[in-house]
Amino acid sequence: MNEGACYPPKGAGRGEDQVSVLKYQMDLQDLTEEDSSLEPVAAGDSLEMLRAEEEWESVESIRPEVGSWERPDRTGQLISFNEALQHFQTADLSVCREKIQSTVPRRGLSAFLHCLFGPPQLCDGLQEERDLILAIAQCSLDHKDPVHGRVLQTIYKRLTGSRFDCALSGTHWEELGFQGSNPGTDLRGAGFLALLHLLYLVMDAKTLLLAHEIFRLSQHHVQHFPFCVMSVNITQIVIHALREECLSKECNRQHTVIPVVNSLYAAIFLHLAYIWKTQQKTILDSSFVLKDLEILAKRNPKQLLRNLDIYLTKRTKGLSPGKLSRTQSIPESHGSHPKTLTFTGICDLH
Numbered sequence: 001m002n003e004g005a006c007y008p009p010k011g012a013g014r015g016e017d018q019v020s021v022l023k024y025q026m027d028l029q030d031l032t033e034e035d036s037s038l039e040p041v042a043a044g045d046s047l048e049m050l051r052a053e054e055e056w057e058s059v060e061s062i063r064p065e066v067g068s069w070e071r072p073d074r075t076g077q078l079i080s081f082n083e084a085l086q087h088f089q090t091a092d093l094s095v096c097r098e099k100i101q102s103t104v105p106r107r108g109l110s111a112f113l114h115c116l117f118g119p120p121q122l123c124d125g126l127q128e129e130r131d132l133i134l135a136i137a138q139c140s141l142d143h144k145d146p147v148h149g150r151v152l153q154t155i156y157k158r159l160t161g162s163r164f165d166c167a168l169s170g171t172h173w174e175e176l177g178f179q180g181s182n183p184g185t186d187l188r189g190a191g192f193l194a195l196l197h198l199l200y201l202v203m204d205a206k207t208l209l210l211a212h213e214i215f216r217l218s219q220h221h222v223q224h225f226p227f228c229v230m231s232v233n234i235t236q237i238v239i240h241a242l243r244e245e246c247l248s249k250e251c252n253r254q255h256t257v258i259p260v261v262n263s264l265y266a267a268i269f270l271h272l273a274y275i276w277k278t279q280q281k282t283i284l285d286s287s288f289v290l291k292d293l294e295i296l297a298k299r300n301p302k303q304l305l306r307n308l309d310i311y312l313t314k315r316t317k318g319l320s321p322g323k324l325s326r327t328q329s330i331p332e333s334h335g336s337h338p339k340t341l342t343f344t345g346i347c348d349l350h
Contacts (some may be wrong), residue, residue: 141184177227
């Protein structure tokens with residue numbers, strides 16, 4: 001065998017195009033000639049090349065799936081909660097704002113009693129912030145919007161630990177706890193605010209561990225529940241509490257609305273996980289648990305927020321990450337429930 005001969009690719013046969021075979025041989029010859037004519041590289045140039053190689057190797061490789069939103073300068077980049085929020089602050093939400101009802105209308109005796117004994121009204125300077133939240137809750141998921149796509153990608157990556165982009169629709173969303181392959185179909189009653197809350201939960205360094213622990217609990221072989229659908233229902237509880245002015249006192253005290261709403265969302269999710277774990281709840285108990293959570297969120301949001309603060313700062317009282325993730329023995333009487341059980345949430349109750 002002639003060692004200097006150039007051979008065509010393995011798949012090249014007698015019936016294949018002879019031009020491609022000739023091109024293959026010419027490419028090999030060009031590479032050989034270029035390799036032999038290379039000049040020695042200076043020491044400084046070599047250093048720069050090494051640095052460039054190290055920087056290139058440190059870049060995460062992103063492999064978009066079919067159906068994922070792609071753009072060379074943004075693909076694979078996570079999006080922060082503030083960046084996503086800024087998108088809605090500058091977007092035209094006039095259509096969504098027309099649909100909102102800032103407060104629950106009251107008449108007659110109900111209005112009189114609410115005026116005497118109800119919570120205080122939200123300060124004038126905070127009403128615009130409240131209405132922005134309610135307007136976002138009226139926005140649907142738009143797969144054509146790059147920001148919407150990045151929010152979905154970020155949620156998926158932070159929950160699963162994946163480095164790669166995924167399709168914006170597919171069965172992988174069911175694994176995260178949506179009821180279908182399109183996350184947008186499960187946002188009823190909460191709109192895009194539900195995804196913003198999930199984004200807040202996974203992008204805030206203080207609550208990311210909590211998100212992972214609850215997500216792990218949602219995949220328990222007996223106590224499993226749809227994580228993302230549960231999150232959507234918690235967002236709707238927060239919306240109800242906001243519209244019924246149950247958060248006005250705390251918002252007025254902190255002179256802000258969005259951080260209070262985010263914290264209450266995380267606090268309710270924390271309390272749900274604690275109840276779910278310690279009281280050995282299953283998906284059959286979902287409607288009762290959510291109803292109790294809504295009552296608690298409206299009556300005593302301050303206590304929920306205090307529990308969250310204790311959990312995030314001290315982790316010495318209440319529910320700790322270790323306790324939440326620890327496998328707990330469950331009586332045989334509970335049995336194992338199939339994952340096809342219909343999930344009853346706040347949306348269905350109302």
